[in-house]
Amino acid sequence: MELILSLAIGTLAGCGVWLLLRPRTFQVIMGLLLLSYAVNLFILGVGGLRVGMPPFLAKGQIGSLAQFADPLPQSLVLTAIVISFATTALFLVVLLASRGLTGTDHVDGTEPEA
């Protein structure tokens, strides 16, 4: 379980960084998306991996991390997902504006001279 999650995070982050450093805006936005997936999984992993454990208490129960999943990373991930989704959507608009104004999808707004 830990191994699969670490491999997933590593693959996503690696691909994300590579794409982020590419010269086309579409590659950059895909890179940012993959990186944000990696980070979200990472946050989830920080709370410890537990299968089949609820993150909240029933009435009268006393919480302990032996029987319950840590709820805080889950709420952090939710916030992070919402925020990165919103900012990526905003970036998509800027990307299209840049494409429209400069006529190229290169991140610098000009094609490099060959």
Added chain:
Amino acid sequence: MTRWLDHLLVLPVVLPLVAGAVMLLIDEQYRILKTAISIGTIVALTGVALALLALVDAPESAAVWVYRLGDWPTPFAIVLVADRLSALMLVLTSVLALASMVFSVARWDRAGAHFRAMFQFLLMGLNGAFLTGDLFNLFVWFELLLAASYGLVLHGSGTRRVRAGLHYIVVNLATSLLFLIGVSLIYGVAGTLNMADLATRIPQVSAESRGLLETGAAVLGIAFLVKAGIWPLSFWLPSAYSAAAPPVAAMFSVMSKLGVYVVLRLWLLLFGADSGASAHFGGEWLAFAGIATIVFGAIGVLASQDIARLAGFSVLISSGTVMAVIATGQVGVTGPALYYLVSSTLAIGALFMLIELLERGREPGADVLAVTREAYGEDDGDDLVQTDEVGVAIPAAMAILGLCFIGCTLVLAGLPPLSGFIAKFAVLTALFSPPGPGMTAGVPALAWALLGLLIFSGLTTLVAMTRAGIRTLWTREEHSVPRVRVIEIAPIVILLLAAAALTVQAGPVMRYMQATASALYAPQGYIQGVLTAPLGRIAPAKGGS
């Protein structure tokens, strides 16, 4: 003390939120109404910030005010905390916001949609980030102000803004991801996100987890250093700031101070003297990064052909100076560094707005051409004409603009009589005075390096500003006197008057800064204040220093 006063602390966040939301609903054609709302809100914010400053600085009350959102018990609640440093930054933000909002009324608010609403959301994010006492909440405020700033950096549109904005957005999105990694690593080790609670837990972290904690702190630190524009994470900053609309750029000059503020707050709180094995973690790195930033900024200032980029590099010099000076880790130096931070931010804000007035009526790219002509010696012919003009009348507008430009130069280069001189002088005096009576140990090499760099960066700023001033004010064509409205020049004059007020009132201001610095170096007051805040009531907390 009434219950109303208790809620004063949440106003800097709620006021701009409500004002911004209301203005989204009002159609753009009701310009006067929207302008009145936005300026009224910022005036109210300034009042609230000044009231908070007076409250935390009052000798009989506690220096730390805590507001628990939802009134949950402290380590679980998200808290807003006002101490001297937060109150100072709130005042600085609102003064600068007032100036740039008034400036934008003349024409910039019509350059695109929803300028005023985004401006209010930016203020909300800044105020929230200055007030919050929770690490993840800080991330949320960062994202809020960044989202607003993405809109603002593109305000007015145009190819140059979109191109610079694209880089700005990518850099900041990637930085936010680093921020998240840092926060979650720290949470994984320490198990809390409340800054005060974190400070009490860090000394107890076991040796094997300490590496992970420090990695988290370092990753988090990188996120703030990008925001502050510290070399080598700052290449995006001059282009983004010089491409942004002038009132926006003026606000951004305080936004880059947010990075400096967070480093100052978290570094001294989490890695202060009594934080066990991790004490002063990363201090040398901060010092070297700060020094490298000053050098890079100073060279950049000299190399800039266009004044807006010059102002962008001045932001770097200012951030770098504060960072390097703070990283010396001495109480006596931090107070003057805060004074420098305030005075240089005011001057850079004024300069960004002044540039637009100076550039008005000149052909775009005139500066670049002028520098090229100077470099190739193709400047002959003009001089003969100029010699006849002894005693030529200077138009009033040019005279005022020129005086403002001189004012900005004096503050930024650190020349007397304005506040820049006092700031640098106080920093250097504190660096070279022994830390306590009887301790006459040699002056460390870092102090000598800082002495040289402060003077060097002042000199390069002076050279660059003089060159730019001569080019835009003296050797200007007769017919291109800019048409300047009072409402545009007034905010610049007010910001410079604020710098002058800092000079005249240097004694009380410096005492406040020293009190801020000593509270930062004794974080027990902050920690106790936050952790022992009584339930049901908001303030004042016990145990404040």
